[in-house]
Amino acid sequence: xxxxxxxxxxxxxxxxxxxxxxxxxxxxxxxxxxxxxxxxxxxxxxxxxxxxxxxxxxxxxxxxxxxxxxxxxxxxxxxxxxxxxxxxxxxxxxxxxxxxxxxxxxxxxxx
Amino acid sequence: xxxxxxxxxxxxxxxxxxxxxxxxxxxxxxxxxxxxxxxxxxxxxxxxxxxxxxxxxxxxxxxxxxxxxxxxxxxxxxxxxxxxxxxxxxxxxxxxxxxxxxxxxxxxx
Numbered sequence: 001x002x003x004x005x006x007x008x009x010x011x012x013x014x015x016x017x018x019x020x021x022x023x024x025x026x027x028x029x030x031x032x033x034x035x036x037x038x039x040x041x042x043x044x045x046x047x048x049x050x051x052x053x054x055x056x057x058x059x060x061x062x063x064x065x066x067x068x069x070x071x072x073x074x075x076x077x078x079x080x081x082x083x084x085x086x087x088x089x090x091x092x093x094x095x096x097x098x099x100x101x102x103x104x105x106x107x108x109x110x111x
Numbered sequence: 112x113x114x115x116x117x118x119x120x121x122x123x124x125x126x127x128x129x130x131x132x133x134x135x136x137x138x139x140x141x142x143x144x145x146x147x148x149x150x151x152x153x154x155x156x157x158x159x160x161x162x163x164x165x166x167x168x169x170x171x172x173x174x175x176x177x178x179x180x181x182x183x184x185x186x187x188x189x190x191x192x193x194x195x196x197x198x199x200x201x202x203x204x205x206x207x208x209x210x211x212x213x214x215x216x217x218x219x220x
Binding site: 040 | 115154160205211
């Protein structure tokens with residue numbers, strides 16, 4: 001499968017714990033995006049990278065959230081001190097120019 | 112404010128009926144408009160974008176700048192069109208997508 005992959009696909013954690021998600025983009029894509037989707041809503045933009053540079057961050061991305069793309073390839077999204085409101089589907093997408101290709105998402109449940 | 116509005120959460124039609132999924136947007140400038148589709152148990156994928164002016168799977172969408180709308184249309188719905196449809200926009204200086212809340216299309220046999 002040469003599409004965008006995300007791991008894990010599901011994560012259940014207790015409130016206050018830290019979690020980290022990984023996204024592997026399509027190999028030649030230089031842009032990588034993170035979105036969050038809650039029930040009944042469309043995806044909401046969190047942040048995006050061009051190569052290793054983080055170019056834009058949403059106000060939704062509180063200081064408990066951090067994203068990295070250290071070598072311009074895969075990316076990680078870490079949430080510290082998780083809260084129940086963080087429960088959502090976290091989507092990653094990548095692009096070369098124009099169309100964004102989405103991964104299957106990581107579903108986070110905070111209990 | 113930048114916003115995409117999809118007023119219908121659910122649209123149900125019978126096979127062969129025409130379909131129109133509504134999308135209105137608010138954006139100061141000239142956005143690029145998209146329709147994304149998510150079939151059951153599949154990932155989100157691009158259906159069409161306004162600059163390409165294509166018809167994909169029989170769907171078309173015309174950008175109406177005066178009404179700030181980008182409605183998705185298909186003259187004859189098929190059962191396999193049943194899915195979640197999201198309208199989205201991006202701005203000139205950013206690639207981030209702003210999505211609407213989505214419309215679920217159900218096509219009955």
